[in-house]
Amino acid sequence: MAGINRVAAKEKFLRFLEQKNLRMTSQRQVIIDTVFSTDQHFTAEQLLDWARKQDQSVSRATVYRTLPLLTESGLVHEMDFGKDYKYYDPNYADSPNHNHLICQDCDRIVEFESDKIDKLQDEISQSLGFSLKAQQLRLTASCDELKRLGACKNKAC
Amino acid sequence: MAGINRVAAKEKFLRFLEQKNLRMTSQRQVIIDTVFSTDQHFTAEQLLDWARKQDQSVSRATVYRTLPLLTESGLVHEMDFGKDYKYYDPNYADSPNHNHLICQDCDRIVEFESDKIDKLQDEISQSLGFSLKAQQLRLTASCDELKRLGACKNKAC
DNA sequence: GTGGGTGCAAAGTGTTTGCAAGTGT
DNA sequence: ACACTTGCAAACACTTTGCACCCAC
Numbered sequence: 309m310a311g312i313n314r315v316a317a318k319e320k321f322l323r324f325l326e327q328k329n330l331r332m333t334s335q336r337q338v339i340i341d342t343v344f345s346t347d348q349h350f351t352a353e354q355l356l357d358w359a360r361k362q363d364q365s366v367s368r369a370t371v372y373r374t375l376p377l378l379t380e381s382g383l384v385h386e387m388d389f390g391k392d393y394k395y396y397d398p399n400y401a402d403s404p405n406h407n408h409l410i411c412q413d414c415d416r417i418v419e420f421e422s423d424k425i426d427k428l429q430d431e432i433s434q435s436l437g438f439s440l441k442a443q444q445l446r447l448t449a450s451c452d453e454l455k456r457l458g459a460c461k462n463k464a465c
Numbered sequence: 466m467a468g469i470n471r472v473a474a475k476e477k478f479l480r481f482l483e484q485k486n487l488r489m490t491s492q493r494q495v496i497i498d499t500v501f502s503t504d505q506h507f508t509a510e511q512l513l514d515w516a517r518k519q520d521q522s523v524s525r526a527t528v529y530r531t532l533p534l535l536t537e538s539g540l541v542h543e544m545d546f547g548k549d550y551k552y553y554d555p556n557y558a559d560s561p562n563h564n565h566l567i568c569q570d571c572d573r574i575v576e577f578e579s580d581k582i583d584k585l586q587d588e589i590s591q592s593l594g595f596s597l598k599a600q601q602l603r604l605t606a607s608c609d610e611l612k613r614l615g616a617c618k619n620k621a622c
Numbered sequence: 623g624t625g626g627g628t629g630c631a632a633a634g635t636g637t638t639t640g641c642a643a644g645t646g647t
Numbered sequence: 648a649c650a651c652t653t654g655c656a657a658a659c660a661c662t663t664t665g666c667a668c669c670c671a672c
Contacts, residue, residue: 331647333645333653336652365653365654367653368654369655372636372637390545392636393635409589409593409595411595412598422589424585425589428582428585433566433606436606438566438609439609440605442604442605443602445600447586448600449595449598450595455596486626487627490627491670508661522628523629524628524629524630525630526630526664527627530628550661
């Protein structure tokens, strides 16, 4: 499903820039092209690599300066997967409420949604006297396939 | 409820050290005393401050070297609240399954538990082919009291 | 006595920023 | 033209580490 709403996302980002009186530059173009042509989670450094394959002139500084714009526009979310660097998730344009399961065996990240959990989160927030604004649910799990077969179809198992 | 299981936690940590052939030193003593006499979340730097009030000789290096031991022992959990530094939560000894709601208005952190959510998380992991090992749920919310009264009984509202 | 522990300061690592030059509108 | 942007490299902030001395067992 890589970048199924790529065009829509890019347009939305353009509107975001306009509304904040910011400019579309060739570097930003390359960066958002890169971001919205994948559905993988990525780090700043990965994004820099990818973008540079398309345009050598993109600098680390510009990547780091563009990422906050992307998160502020809501098209990309900053994620913590327990590592020392931030991950960015470009799939919130398509599925604004999704959650993550990280396999501790193979580092695979599975995205999932659950209306039931969403509902419970809302109820809990209300009962504590708050209005829910955002949520982040991260499950860490181990791969049944690995345990059963001694290997799974992913990376490092 | 600050440190209700303080003694138990300290004993458990002692056993953890023994089992790994590590030693109890006066600095470690001070650090764990400090950790288990609060139920607040804290940063490394805060812990250093607190510990130094009790014993000037505790160094930043020792704090940073002790924290991984505390997390490895399971008595303290490393938390990400979206800041640039790690937070540590000493309440997992008492409530191993709790979750967090962070108020975006006043930065208050509320801990809560939910059997229903725990159960759903297990079901979802199973259905995806994994066995749940750990979970982290973080709700970001805004304070109803603030909205209604223009102020809430906490810090910065 | 020996192997782990400590404090100090230097080194790391991911990220941010000041500056002078460049560029979209 | 003006204000926003860029690349570069230096600066940052938090955390980790090498080393010589110290101390718990």
